[in-house]
Amino acid sequence: MNRQKLSGVEKQFLQRRYGVSLGRRYVLAAASVVLCSVLGCSQVSGSTNSFTQSDLPYSETQLPKKALISDTKVVDANNKFSFKLFSEIAQNNSSGDDIFISPSSVAIALAMAYNGASGSTQQAMAKTLELQGMNLPEINSAYATLKALLETPDPQVEMTIANSLWVNQTAKLQPNFLQSAQEFYKAQVESLDFNNPASANTINQWVEDSTRGKINKIVEDIPPDQVLFLINAIYFKGQWTNQFNKSQTAPHPFTLPSGEQKQHPMMSQSGEYRYYENDQFQAVSLPYGEDGKISFYIFLPKEESDLQSFYEKLNFENWEKWMSQFRNEDGFIRLPRFKTDYGVTLNDALKALGMAEAFSNQANFAAMGENLKISEVKHKTFVEVNEEGTEAAATTSIGMVPTSFRPPTEPFRMIVDRPFFSVIRDNQTGSILFMGAVTNPQ
Template sequence: MKQKFSNAGENFLQRRYGVRLGRRYVLAAASVVLMGVIGCSQVNSSTSAFAESGLPRSESPIPKSMSYPDIKLITANTKFGFKLFSEVLKNDSGKNIFVSPSSVAIALAMTYNGASGSTKQVMAKALEFKDLNLEQINSSNAVLKKLLENPDPKVQLTIANSLWANKEVSFNPDFLQRNRDFYTARVANLDFTDISSPAIINDWVSEKTRGKINKIVEKIEPSQVLFLINAIYFKGSWTNEFDKQQTAEYPFYLSSGQQKQHLMMSQSGDYKYYENQQFQAVSLPYGKDGKISFYIFLPKQNSSLESFYQNLNAENWENWMTQFSKQQGFIRLPRFKMDYDITLNNALTAIGMGEAFSNQANFSAMGKDLKISEVKHKTFVEVNEEGTEAAAATSVRIMPLSAVEPSLEPFRMIVERPFFCAIRDNQTGSILFMGSIVEPQS
């Protein structure tokens, strides 16, 4: 049954979050590929590769009284994001890292709808879902999607999902319907024996990410019968753009003690700023109202990024977010661009999801005799005078078993050594991206 926000609710969302598109800079995340052998109710076949399933389309069935996601979901996503980031750091210590915890969280929430028994329990623990039931998770994700999208006239953020099914294979109808209802996922049939099928999926991803992610599927193996794709697209410019004439080469000091000349952007103004004995931190907003910001945490010269990471967790993060206050200052920030990729199997196993990768996995709510064989994550990010451009892709492969602000002195923040950064939605607290930049590249 279709359910909509009241007119007052719709007007509120339009006034508060806006619908116009921004001008520059794209953040795109194409995330999650699910592949597997699944049996249950068949997706309605069609001669068109983009045919929808026979089940009726419906809007996210959000309770009329629900205008904000359950805070427990935001908390869960934040905890999961920092746990995952911590494990990624272990694998790629000393390297540039950039991941999208929101992308991975959405991907695994959709996958969670197919889990049963002990596999559902270990996924709930790893994803911090233990205080949430499936209805709360799905309804809150549906509301969160509405709040995140189109947050500002100069910022665009959209989330799209799709399921691409082998037209010859049947699937659990409840699993399909929940993903359609709560995640507004498109369900389409494909001939997986056709060599053009990967291109059809990749074209959809490219369209939804405005060409920032061009390929998520290399090829379709004989045992792969379902692809579940999530795409996040963000386009925004700084609230106050950097003057390109102020950009010049300055030294950046590496962890090794070496230095390199690097293009640095400079700017003075009023910023939300926080400083303690360990680090300086600043929030650089995007768009007209700054609902989304780029956060930079720079360890003090007598400290290090490694020491900072020992205190980086969800509890401290939430406390730090309340400590920022408006202050005049000067910031110098490196322009940087990077690509990053990692297989997340070990990181997810380390935080408790190991069973989902084993022959003891139970995804019976999705289909029969399935397990996750690989979770792959790829990202791209570029930060310059105009804004931020980034992309992320996560693939989950399923196979058969075998805060009155005080008046303060102006600060100076010279980001000339390794730092931590994050892109955060300030309305909901959702962390869209986070990264460790130890050696900026241009």
């Protein structure tokens, strides 16, 4: 295996058992919005899933055995959906721009909408969301359990998941649907006059508050046929377990997809990390907080490879295999500071994944209201990574309208100086919170 030689300074770091501190804080926020034109809604009740003890083979440190969802099908379903969704977006990313999404935010928003689907539309959504074989009470109670688990990190990590329903005051909604949203998703339910221009501001203020100001607008002008908004917001803020030292940040070349190089600020650190390497890529996990419950994973394709080749291997089965092969290794990491904005309309991706009926006049959302279909699913994100911290935000809007309309033998050296893929993962549950690719850090 070819390796670059370590500098004298790097060797000193390793010899001193990696005493360098690594300063870094991660702040992420995601908001998902379901904009619905609804005539009625319904609810399916369910009981809370039990908890069981489970080993945590993918954790950063030897996390204590904690209670997890006894049935991990919802987590697996969300992760399978995550990779399918990212693949569809990447395939249509002809410009090669950075990609950054929160599949968990999208999945939660769609799960709330799923409660209103019936018949073949519900079956199509279940296939897209990988929920086949699970009944609605099981799905809802599993999401409630997952929310509680994700929101109990260590003192140095903050994680919140908020949901809300904003209903046009003229709409008649099924009480059962509202009760389901409140009981399982802890959704705040409010009635508004959608003819009043101030209503959009009210909704946007909730999003801004729920994402700590990282997302300030998800709703523009409210169309006359919109009568319901279902909104999800995810916020994450955490300090690195080992913080980056600002004095180690310096300009280094970063190679763009075109082969051109540019000088870019790069943060450096030596230490012991959870690390995995094979013939195609290097991967490292940078944990947050005291116990490493949540981590930032970086996957760097080898120099003779690229992100497109990596994407061909990126699926749920390989992901599970890769996660099981991370081991503690000594090494050196150099990571760029970066900031990017990203936006995409997900209609085509979701149709390609099997949800086409939900966008058509044949859509059946009878459990939500009569004659409804999804009109548009939009997703917007922001992420910034620097020495002081990392901030990220994601919003998903779903509009609904009437249908009538191997191990290293020496310390590794990982220089992230070319396009790379990254994931923010909850190691306790295995849930993927955010994922993206950086091709041109700004």
